[in-house]
Amino acid sequence: MKVVFLGTSGYGETGKRNTVSILLNDHILVDAGEGVTRRLLKRICAKKITHVFLTHGHMDHLIGIFPLLWQYLVVDRRTEPLNIICPDYIERAIKQIFDLTYFPLSIQKFTLEFHPLDVDREKQFHVTIPNYEVDAIVLEHQPACVGYRFNQKYHNETGKSFVYTGDTQPTNQITTLALKTNLLVTDCSFPSALSEDAHRLNHMTPLDAARIAKDAECARLGFIHHPDYILDHKTEILAEISRIYPSNNVIFCEDKMEIII
């Protein structure tokens, strides 16, 4: 499975990094941060996207869906269906934005199929798409954030798996979702010294992520949604977590980075 980080910044853009978006095997988009359309166009992947999975409604994860849909509607005049899997409140938000700007999605040419997850009633979901079984779990964030596990399937045989938390506090559910995965990519918004702030604001630190990766026996751990200054302290952070989880298996995700799992 090829994992490409189109954007890795949390909260907002930086001079070097877009907000979070991840591309799986050139056709599955996970979160849609700012700048995602141009990053996809540069990779000649924009038209290949068949499924978009969105974790939650904060704009650093969502704002890129609007220019991407606009591109499909107005520039590409797309005819192939597009599937969007997301917490149900996001479907309403996307439709309302297009309605309020006099460009309702309902009159467009291509089939835009939403698969809303009823996050007020259910805490776990399962979605089947071609070649993947996808598990989704509601994690600890406001508004509700869904973490995803993508299990690749070949001829009924289980292949590699990839897990992405979106934004969340550390919870036991992440350990369940990430059990023995090939790559766990987690929220890493604060340094470990600020863990109280991180948890109060529903985010995680490198130590939180390392504990989960150890408990879940993850083969590799990637940090995302980190501020630029965390990248200046890689050595200290790796030393700090190495007592818990092998630092050789840790990746500080950066824009345009590609990982094969």
Ligand SMILES: [Zn+2]
């Ligand atoms: Zn965020």
Ligand SMILES: [Zn+2]
């Ligand atoms: Zn958030």
